Structures are given as C-alpha cells and as structure tokens.
Amino acid sequence: MATVSYKQATCTYKGAERPSVNALDLEIADGEFLVLVGPSGCGKSTSLRMLAGLEEVTGGSIHIGDREVTNLEPKDRDIAMVFQNYALYPHMTVAENMGFALKIAGIDKKQIRAKVEEAAKILDLTEYLDRKPKALSGGQRQRVAMGRAIVREPQVFLMDEPLSNLDAKLRVQTRTQIAGLQRRLGITTVYVTHDQVEAMTMGDRVAVLKDGLLQQVDTPRNMYDRPANVFVAGFIGSPAMNLIEVDLAEDGIRFGDAVVPVSREAREAAVAEGAKKVTLGVRPEHLKINSAEGLSKDSKGLAVSVDVVEELGSDAFVYGSVTIDGETKPLVVRVPGREVPEKGGVLHVVPTVGETHLFSTKSGERLHD
C-alpha cells in the first residue's frame, strides 16, 4: 500500500501538437479511492497508463510511495491493472489467469492455488476456476480480471473503465461490489471512468480532467456543491446543471422578471471583473415552480415552455426552453413525480436562494464560493 503522486506529469504523443496529459499534479493518499473522470479524449486513460508504465512520461515525474517510478518498466512498479476489455489470457483457465502474476514471480504452486482460491471465493468464481475465459459471461470475465488484480496484493490498483462493457443493471451491482472490496482491502486505487455517476458513487475523491488539464479534485459532495468552473459544473450531475447567461442586477441577478439575491462576495467579484453579465448555474432540482395561485405580486420568475417530460417514477424532468435576450436556451427542471406539467405548457421557475452558482462568463471560473 502506498501513496501515489503525479508531479507535473506530462505525456505528449509523438507527432501530437498538444500534450495528452498536461502537467498533472495529483496527490493520492494511502488507501484512497480516486476516480479520474472526464469526457472521452480528456487524457484520463493516458494518465492511468502513465502510472502503469504503459505510456511514456515525457515530462515531470510519478511516484508510488517513496519510489520514483517515472522510467520504470511496468513489471517493476508493483501495480495491478484491470482493463476495459478485461485483457484475460484466452489460452489460460480462470485459475491460471489469476495466478499468472504469482507464477511469474516464482511463488510455489500450492501457495498460488491457495491465494487464487481465496480470491475466487471473494468474487464468487470458485466453480469457474477450470474454465477458459471464452466460456464465461461478461460479468464473470470482469470478476476474473478483478481477481487477477486482487491476487497480486499490489501497492496500487489501476482500473481503466472496468464496468463499461457490462449491462446497466450489472454495472450498478458491480459498482458497489468494487467500492466495497476496495474499502475492505484498503489498497490505493486509481479508477478511470467517463461516467460521472460512477465517479460520484465510488470515489473518495474525484478528479475531473478536460483536454489533458486537471479541472478540479475534490470529494464527490464538494464537487457537486462547489464546482470550480463551468466545465465541472456542467459535467458533474445528471441531468446536467443549467448554465445560463444572466444580467447582474443591483442586489443580485436578473432571472426572468425576478431578481435573485446572490452572495455579496460573488457579486463584488463579478463587478471587479467589470462584467455586466455572469453565468448562472442552477441544478434542475433547485428550480422552484411558482404555482399559478402562489405568484408573488411583482415577479413570476422565468417562463419555461415545456418541450419534453421524462418521467422517472419518483420524480420527473422537464426539458423546456426559455427565451433570454431574444435567444432560446434549453432548461431542465425537476418536478415531483405526481405533479407533471403538460407538454406544451408554460411554467414559471425561480432558483432556490443559496443554491445558485455564479461563474465568470469570461473565464468560466467560479466567482467566490
């Protein structure tokens, strides 16, 4: 078990103009479950492969524990990796697959067998030990890949989208299994995914990447409550946060015909930037519908015309459009499951005070927290 640290780690592929991972600085604590998340092509897999030694580090350094591993071969790094396609050895049985690393390390057969059987028990694979991978289902293969990593008892687990080839239901199930297993084994884990739900549910901390640049590292809660910039705000959360450009008003921001109060510091920061407009971020669940009777006297909020309603049972998401400054923008509102508006109708919404996020329109950075 060990800490992992990226120090200004950079990877530029041959012939590429822009580095795939640009000066990544990341400290991962001993036993921590860190999730790297981002859209495809953001450099998250490359970052992981740099740590594995499968991708050349062209700048900066990477440490595992006290050891610098920047230029070490993968075999010398004491890591175990779970691949997206599982990368099982097709010519070996499940037991041989799981015991391969130990066999290479020259451990005696009995001990290997014992360790493999122990891991198989944890993963519910005991009855498949003598099968070849092609005779297994996707979920079983995924567990074999996990087993191969567990048997090693490495310093660090690396997982590269290990759930993306499973069906939705199995994915949710395995998600909790992996997270539970990691807590139990206490081995430092770096987990790559493009699915922000996985990131939020599994990680102790989440690191969001975009275009090879680290955007924010934080706990899932903080990531949700205090996104550092417009990109993180839009990426974390499902459905995505509504991001709309609004005018600054005297004592808040203008939201339709209503004025929503915002923190003084945020307003001052915006004014200091000399901006007249800011980007307002508000999550679908933080938009309140002003019912027809309960309209406040002077303002009704922003008018949303309902385009589509997605009913999820417990609640529903209204996909509507609003007109701001003559431009039509999409807006998503969460409504209780039993009070679903008609398609084509018009709602008036205002954000819950204190649940708004303000970002600089110019830089995209968060204005004060």
Place this chain on the structure above:
Amino acid sequence: MSDKAPVPVVVPEKTKPTPARESRGLGSGTLLGWLFLLPAIVMLAVLVAYPIVWSLLRSLFGADGWSDFVGIDNYKELFTDDDTFTALKNNLIWVLVVPAAVTSLGLIFAVLTERVRFATAFKLIVFMPMAVSMLAAGITFRLVYDREPDQGVANAVVTSVHDMFSEGAPYPGARPRNDTVLTPQAGGFITKAGTEPGGTALLPLVSLPAEKIPGDARPAKPGVPPAGGLGGVVWVDFTKGNAGKPGAVDPGEKGLPGVEVEAVRGGKTVASATTGKDGSFTMPASVARGGPVQLRLTEANFAKSFGGYDWLGPNLITAAIIGAYIWMWAGFAMVLIAAGLAAIPRDALEAARVDGATEWQVFRRVTIPLLAPVLVVVMVTLVINVLKIFDLVFIISLGSSQKEANVLALQMYIASFGGGNNQGLGSAIGILLFLLVLPAMLFNIRRFRRENR
C-alpha cells in the same frame, strides 16, 4: 417437430396440388444437389482419384508395362535400393529441419518488423522470393553456391570472413628450386643436409607470381652468421629471362621477407627465426652448439589460402538446397505470422507486462500460445510442401551431386522417366509419398473441422 406441425393442417385444405409439387420439389432438390456437385466430383475423380488408383495399380507391375505383373516387388526394391533410401533419409531431414527453421525465421522476422521502421519495405523484400519461380531460384542458387569465390556469393562471403580473422600464408604455392637442397615435409620444406655452426644455408624457392613478392623485398643477401652461430637466406631463385644459376644468389634476385625458419635437430625444433627484408636470417651460437641442424621452412609460409566450401559437393548439397528453400519460404511464414501477431489483443500483452512479466516472458507465455494456431498452419503447410519438394533439388543438384541430394519426388521422376524408365517403381514411390503426406492432410482436415465447430 413443432414447426412442422402446422404444415399438414394448412396445406392439404387450401391447395390440393401441393403434395405432388412438393414431392417433385423434393426429388428435383436432391437431383439438383447432385447436379451442382457433379462438376466438382468429375474434376476430383479425373484429377485426383483416377491418378491415385492408376498409380496404385501400376506400382504392382514392372518396367515392361501391364504384362509384367510383379506384385509387391517394386515396394521391396523401394526399401532395399540405396538411392531410394538416400531419398527417404533426405526427405526426413527436410521434414525435420525445414518447417521448424522456416517457421522460426518467419516468427523472428514478423516480431522484428513490428518494431522496425520501414516495416513494409522490409516485409516486401523478405516476401519477394515467393514470387520467383523455383526454377529461376534454383539457377540463381547454383551461381550463389559456385565453388569459385569470384563467382559464388556464398564462398565469397565465407572466404572474406575467414580472411578477416586469420591472415593467409604469405607465399602459397611456392616450392624449392630443386630438391637437392630442400625436400617437402608436412606441408613445408626441410633441408636435406644439416648446417654446421658458422655455415650459411642458401634456401632457393620458385613458383611465386611476381605480385606475391612484397614490394619492400630487397635483393637477396645471406645473413652473416654470428660467431659459432649460423646464417642463411631464403630467396626467389629466379630472374627475368631465367639468367641466374640455380641454387646460387645472383644479382637481381630478391629475398623473401617474413619467412618462418626453424632449426631442427633430431626431429625437435630447437630455435626459429624470421627472414628480414633481404631474405636473410641468422641463428645464435646456442643453437648450433650441439652440432649441425636441419632448417625447416614451416607450413605456415606456404599453406594454400582458404577457398570456401564445396556447397554443391556431396557433403553439403542438401544443406545448401535447404538454405535456398528457406530463403524462398521465410517470407511466406513471416506474412502469415505477422497477420497473426496483428490479431493478438494488445491489452493482453500489456496485462502481462503489468503482471510483472519480462518481454521474453510475455513473448513466451502469451504471444506464442496465442500465435499457436497460426504457427501450426504454417508448419503443416510447410511439411506438406517439403515432402513434395522436387524442382529446387532437381535444378540445384543437377549434374553435380544429384545422388546425394536425392528426395522421393526426384527419385520418382528419375525412376519413371529420367533414366530408370521403370514406371512401376516410380508409381510405387509415388504411393509411398502419398502415404507420407496423408497424415499431414488428415491433421489439417481435423483442425479445419474443429475450427468450424
């Protein structure tokens, strides 16, 4: 059953003529099937089955044709005849060596081209020999294996490498002017009479081309013997026009520098000296103290230079032809194996690396097992091909060592048409060859079946 059940319910009611049509349909279906098969069956029968049966029958008759029934005598002869036995032995060598060698070489090339720049160009060059006809390749390799290093590339390479590591003798082919003074001994020459202390030995040599005499050689001059020692000269006893006296140092005759001279007493070498630029040498008094000594010009001065190997000679011929065959087929193995390599999942290799395997272990324990099906295909194809080998052996060994290079297919040809004129024996060899190829074919068929399943 279940999907047939509704048919009788629906059909008889609605369309009465259907049964007739159906039975006709069924009949014509089988007939049609056979019709479609017919061309293939005819071709197979004419080109495969008929020749096999004919050969089998013919092998039971002797050289004089169908009137000359000999039973299994042809087969008896086959296993007692020396030529056929050589052919069988050579075929065995071919089968044991060639598929393994070609496959390993192809594997090495395939792995290397994965990591090398200009891989396509390299592959093209290695694959090119496949496009050359066996006949042309055979003729080319006859030249390659030519005995003279000036013509044969193989010997040119071998001799130049050899000369790189061992310097040749300075005066190959030189011999004494006459045998009154020197007689041949163990590749060198030794004086007949002993030389007394204080004496001077004149050792004349001839038969040296002018270019073999070093440019810095000075006119010959006998070495002045030190007190109690002895001296002498080794020189070319020949001038233009042959004016000089044999056995005497005449003006214009040159000394031979760098000749090893040994003093021998009672068969034992007691001292040695090397001649100077004027061909002179001296030996100290300590050598002559025990009485007269014989002087020996050692073999190292005269040994014939290394001329390469006799590739097309009886000893190396099979190895030489196998070399040519490997050159032709390595490209074939490489292309197939390279395709197999490309199909191996990258992440399985990466997983092995992360699992702690060295590159060699990855290759040995992951790459090779995953490549095994391709390797087997290449091997089996080569075994079948090698058993049938004829043209290359025929061309390369033509006229020189055909007897030693013989293989079954060639022996079959020789026995039937090329001199033997015994088609019965030829057919028997053909049947033997067929029986040898059969296991490889059966193995292949079983593998195809397993793959289809």
